[in-house]
Amino acid sequence: xxxxxxxxxxxxxxxxxxxxxxxxxxxxxxxxxxxxxxxxxxxxxxxxxxxxxxxxxxxxxxxxxxxxxxxxxxxxxxxxxxxxxxxxxxxxxxxxxxxxxxxxxxxxxxxxxxxxxxxxxxxxxxxxxxxxxxxxxxxxxx
Amino acid sequence: xxxxxxxxxxxxxxxxxxxxxxxxxxxxxxxxxxxxxxxxxxxxxxxxxxxxxxxxxxxxxxxxxxxxxxxxxxxxxxxxxxxxxxxxx
Numbered sequence: 001x002x003x004x005x006x007x008x009x010x011x012x013x014x015x016x017x018x019x020x021x022x023x024x025x026x027x028x029x030x031x032x033x034x035x036x037x038x039x040x041x042x043x044x045x046x047x048x049x050x051x052x053x054x055x056x057x058x059x060x061x062x063x064x065x066x067x068x069x070x071x072x073x074x075x076x077x078x079x080x081x082x083x084x085x086x087x088x089x090x091x092x093x094x095x096x097x098x099x100x101x102x103x104x105x106x107x108x109x110x111x112x113x114x115x116x117x118x119x120x121x122x123x124x125x126x127x128x129x130x131x132x133x134x135x136x137x138x139x140x141x142x
Numbered sequence: 143x144x145x146x147x148x149x150x151x152x153x154x155x156x157x158x159x160x161x162x163x164x165x166x167x168x169x170x171x172x173x174x175x176x177x178x179x180x181x182x183x184x185x186x187x188x189x190x191x192x193x194x195x196x197x198x199x200x201x202x203x204x205x206x207x208x209x210x211x212x213x214x215x216x217x218x219x220x221x222x223x224x225x226x227x228x229x230x231x
Contacts, residue, residue, distance in 0.1 A: 017144055020144060020147075021143050021146070024147045024195070027188065028152075031184075032154040032157055035181055035185065036158075038161065038165050038178060039164050044173055044174055051181040054158070054184055058184075059184060059188050062151075062191045063191060065195070066195055066203075069195055081191070081203060083203075084207050087214075088184070088187070094214075094218070095180055095214060095218060098217070098222070099177055099180070102173050102225050105225050106171065106173065106224060108173055
Protein backbone atom coordinates (compact mmCIF):
# COMPACT_ATOMS: atom_id res chain seq x y z
CA UNK A 1 0.00 0.00 0.00
CA UNK A 2 2.80 2.39 0.83
CA UNK A 3 4.49 1.40 -2.38
CA UNK A 4 1.32 2.19 -4.31
CA UNK A 5 0.99 5.63 -2.71
CA UNK A 6 4.61 6.43 -3.47
CA UNK A 7 4.14 5.27 -7.08
CA UNK A 8 1.05 7.47 -7.52
CA UNK A 9 2.91 10.45 -6.05
CA UNK A 10 5.85 9.93 -8.41
CA UNK A 11 3.57 9.57 -11.42
CA UNK A 12 1.62 12.73 -10.48
CA UNK A 13 4.85 14.67 -10.06
CA UNK A 14 6.05 13.45 -13.45
CA UNK A 15 2.79 14.44 -15.15
CA UNK A 16 2.85 17.87 -13.53
CA UNK A 17 6.41 18.43 -14.72
CA UNK A 18 5.39 17.47 -18.26
CA UNK A 19 2.43 19.86 -18.10
CA UNK A 20 4.55 22.74 -16.78
CA UNK A 21 7.24 22.14 -19.41
CA UNK A 22 4.69 21.99 -22.24
CA UNK A 23 2.98 25.20 -21.08
CA UNK A 24 6.32 27.00 -20.77
CA UNK A 25 7.38 26.03 -24.30
CA UNK A 26 3.95 26.91 -25.75
CA UNK A 27 3.92 30.30 -24.04
CA UNK A 28 7.47 31.15 -25.11
CA UNK A 29 6.70 30.07 -28.68
CA UNK A 30 3.65 32.34 -28.82
CA UNK A 31 5.67 35.22 -27.37
CA UNK A 32 8.29 34.70 -30.10
CA UNK A 33 5.64 34.45 -32.84
CA UNK A 34 4.07 37.70 -31.64
CA UNK A 35 7.36 39.56 -31.88
CA UNK A 36 8.10 37.91 -35.23
CA UNK A 37 4.81 39.30 -36.49
CA UNK A 38 5.73 42.71 -35.12
CA UNK A 39 9.06 42.63 -36.93
CA UNK A 40 7.99 41.11 -40.24
CA UNK A 41 4.46 42.23 -41.13
CA UNK A 42 3.87 44.90 -43.73
CA UNK A 43 2.27 47.95 -42.17
CA UNK A 44 1.23 49.24 -38.76
CA UNK A 45 -2.32 47.92 -38.81
CA UNK A 46 -1.19 44.35 -39.50
CA UNK A 47 1.68 44.69 -37.03
CA UNK A 48 -0.87 45.54 -34.33
CA UNK A 49 -2.21 42.00 -34.74
CA UNK A 50 0.97 40.15 -33.75
CA UNK A 51 1.74 41.24 -30.18
CA UNK A 52 -1.84 40.66 -29.02
CA UNK A 53 -1.19 36.92 -29.45
CA UNK A 54 1.94 37.31 -27.35
CA UNK A 55 -0.01 39.08 -24.62
CA UNK A 56 -2.96 36.74 -24.31
CA UNK A 57 -1.75 33.27 -25.31
CA UNK A 58 1.97 33.62 -24.63
CA UNK A 59 2.03 35.29 -21.23
CA UNK A 60 -1.24 33.54 -20.31
CA UNK A 61 0.28 30.08 -20.84
CA UNK A 62 3.46 31.07 -18.99
CA UNK A 63 1.46 32.32 -16.01
CA UNK A 64 -0.67 29.15 -15.92
CA UNK A 65 2.58 27.15 -15.89
CA UNK A 66 3.80 29.31 -13.02
CA UNK A 67 0.56 28.78 -11.05
CA UNK A 68 0.87 24.99 -11.45
CA UNK A 69 4.58 25.02 -10.57
CA UNK A 70 4.27 27.12 -7.40
CA UNK A 71 0.99 25.50 -6.28
CA UNK A 72 2.50 22.00 -6.25
CA UNK A 73 5.52 22.84 -4.13
CA UNK A 74 3.68 22.19 -0.88
CA UNK A 75 3.20 25.82 0.14
CA UNK A 76 -0.48 26.00 -0.69
CA UNK A 77 -2.08 27.49 -3.80
CA UNK A 78 -0.26 30.38 -5.42
CA UNK A 79 -2.62 32.89 -6.93
CA UNK A 80 -0.79 36.17 -7.34
CA UNK A 81 0.06 35.25 -10.95
CA UNK A 82 -3.67 35.60 -11.60
CA UNK A 83 -3.33 39.31 -10.80
CA UNK A 84 -0.81 39.79 -13.61
CA UNK A 85 -3.02 37.79 -16.01
CA UNK A 86 -6.16 39.75 -15.18
CA UNK A 87 -4.33 43.06 -15.46
CA UNK A 88 -2.82 42.16 -18.84
CA UNK A 89 -6.13 40.85 -20.19
CA UNK A 90 -7.87 44.07 -19.18
CA UNK A 91 -5.24 46.50 -20.43
CA UNK A 92 -4.19 44.85 -23.72
CA UNK A 93 -7.38 45.76 -25.68
CA UNK A 94 -7.36 49.30 -24.28
CA UNK A 95 -3.79 50.01 -25.35
CA UNK A 96 -4.35 48.36 -28.76
CA UNK A 97 -7.44 50.51 -29.28
CA UNK A 98 -5.56 53.67 -28.34
CA UNK A 99 -2.66 52.75 -30.64
CA UNK A 100 -5.05 52.19 -33.56
CA UNK A 101 -6.73 55.51 -32.82
CA UNK A 102 -3.38 57.31 -32.77
CA UNK A 103 -2.32 55.65 -36.04
CA UNK A 104 -5.59 56.60 -37.73
CA UNK A 105 -5.24 60.13 -36.41
CA UNK A 106 -1.73 60.41 -37.84
CA UNK A 107 -2.86 58.68 -41.09
CA UNK A 108 -0.14 56.06 -40.95
CA UNK A 109 0.44 54.32 -44.29
CA UNK A 110 -1.61 51.18 -44.87
CA UNK A 111 -0.97 48.39 -47.37
CA UNK A 112 -4.70 48.02 -47.94
CA UNK A 113 -5.93 49.87 -51.04
CA UNK A 114 -7.58 53.18 -50.21
CA UNK A 115 -11.37 52.94 -49.99
CA UNK A 116 -13.34 54.01 -53.03
CA UNK A 117 -15.27 57.21 -52.74
CA UNK A 118 -18.33 56.34 -50.70
CA UNK A 119 -21.49 58.35 -50.47
CA UNK A 120 -21.75 60.76 -47.62
CA UNK A 121 -19.87 63.69 -46.21
CA UNK A 122 -17.60 61.66 -43.93
CA UNK A 123 -16.05 59.78 -46.83
CA UNK A 124 -15.55 62.99 -48.72
CA UNK A 125 -13.76 64.51 -45.76
CA UNK A 126 -11.58 61.46 -45.27
CA UNK A 127 -10.37 61.29 -48.87
CA UNK A 128 -10.21 64.79 -50.22
CA UNK A 129 -8.16 63.76 -53.27
CA UNK A 130 -10.78 61.31 -54.53
CA UNK A 131 -13.57 62.97 -56.50
CA UNK A 132 -16.92 62.67 -54.78
CA UNK A 133 -19.70 60.78 -56.48
CA UNK A 134 -23.37 61.46 -56.07
CA UNK A 135 -26.01 58.82 -55.60
CA UNK A 136 -26.18 58.06 -59.33
CA UNK A 137 -22.47 57.26 -59.36
CA UNK A 138 -21.50 60.25 -61.51
CA UNK A 139 -18.71 62.56 -60.49
CA UNK A 140 -19.89 65.91 -59.20
CA UNK A 141 -18.75 68.81 -61.28
CA UNK A 142 -18.08 71.34 -58.54
CA UNK B 143 12.87 18.08 -18.57
CA UNK B 144 11.91 21.33 -16.91
CA UNK B 145 15.43 22.71 -17.34
CA UNK B 146 15.36 21.88 -21.07
CA UNK B 147 11.97 23.56 -21.44
CA UNK B 148 13.25 26.60 -19.54
CA UNK B 149 16.34 26.79 -21.79
CA UNK B 150 14.17 26.69 -24.94
CA UNK B 151 11.79 29.26 -23.48
CA UNK B 152 14.59 31.65 -22.48
CA UNK B 153 16.03 31.43 -25.99
CA UNK B 154 12.66 32.12 -27.60
CA UNK B 155 11.80 35.05 -25.32
CA UNK B 156 15.23 36.62 -25.80
CA UNK B 157 14.74 36.29 -29.58
CA UNK B 158 11.36 37.98 -29.17
CA UNK B 159 13.01 40.81 -27.22
CA UNK B 160 15.58 41.29 -30.00
CA UNK B 161 12.87 41.35 -32.70
CA UNK B 162 10.89 43.95 -30.74
CA UNK B 163 14.04 46.01 -30.27
CA UNK B 164 14.64 45.84 -34.02
CA UNK B 165 11.15 47.21 -34.68
CA UNK B 166 11.67 49.86 -32.01
CA UNK B 167 14.83 51.10 -33.71
CA UNK B 168 13.48 50.75 -37.26
CA UNK B 169 10.19 52.58 -36.79
CA UNK B 170 9.19 53.90 -39.26
CA UNK B 171 6.30 55.77 -37.60
CA UNK B 172 5.66 56.84 -34.03
CA UNK B 173 2.82 54.32 -33.41
CA UNK B 174 5.16 51.53 -34.56
CA UNK B 175 7.69 52.52 -31.94
CA UNK B 176 5.06 52.73 -29.20
CA UNK B 177 3.75 49.29 -30.19
CA UNK B 178 7.31 47.92 -30.07
CA UNK B 179 7.77 49.39 -26.57
CA UNK B 180 4.50 47.82 -25.45
CA UNK B 181 5.63 44.46 -26.83
CA UNK B 182 8.97 44.86 -25.03
CA UNK B 183 7.07 45.30 -21.76
CA UNK B 184 5.04 42.14 -22.37
CA UNK B 185 8.19 40.19 -23.30
CA UNK B 186 9.88 41.41 -20.13
CA UNK B 187 6.94 40.14 -18.06
CA UNK B 188 7.33 36.74 -19.75
CA UNK B 189 11.08 36.78 -19.02
CA UNK B 190 10.48 37.64 -15.34
CA UNK B 191 7.93 34.82 -14.96
CA UNK B 192 10.45 32.41 -16.48
CA UNK B 193 13.14 33.69 -14.11
CA UNK B 194 10.79 33.16 -11.16
CA UNK B 195 10.23 29.53 -12.21
CA UNK B 196 13.97 28.99 -12.78
CA UNK B 197 15.01 30.36 -9.39
CA UNK B 198 11.96 28.97 -7.59
CA UNK B 199 11.23 32.36 -6.09
CA UNK B 200 7.86 34.11 -6.02
CA UNK B 201 9.54 37.48 -5.52
CA UNK B 202 9.56 38.34 -9.21
CA UNK B 203 5.79 38.54 -9.63
CA UNK B 204 5.62 41.88 -7.86
CA UNK B 205 8.17 43.19 -10.36
CA UNK B 206 6.14 41.69 -13.23
CA UNK B 207 2.98 43.36 -11.91
CA UNK B 208 4.76 46.71 -11.59
CA UNK B 209 6.12 46.44 -15.15
CA UNK B 210 2.63 45.59 -16.43
CA UNK B 211 1.11 48.66 -14.74
CA UNK B 212 3.88 51.06 -15.74
CA UNK B 213 3.88 49.73 -19.31
CA UNK B 214 0.15 50.29 -19.66
CA UNK B 215 0.34 53.81 -18.24
CA UNK B 216 3.29 54.63 -20.51
CA UNK B 217 1.53 53.33 -23.63
CA UNK B 218 -1.64 55.25 -22.82
CA UNK B 219 0.32 58.45 -22.13
CA UNK B 220 2.26 58.23 -25.40
CA UNK B 221 -0.90 57.48 -27.43
CA UNK B 222 -2.67 60.36 -25.74
CA UNK B 223 0.22 62.62 -26.64
CA UNK B 224 0.03 61.55 -30.28
CA UNK B 225 -3.74 61.96 -30.36
CA UNK B 226 -4.13 65.28 -28.56
CA UNK B 227 -0.67 66.87 -28.48
CA UNK B 228 -0.90 66.90 -24.68
CA UNK B 229 -1.08 64.27 -21.96
CA UNK B 230 -3.04 65.94 -19.16
CA UNK B 231 -5.47 68.51 -20.44
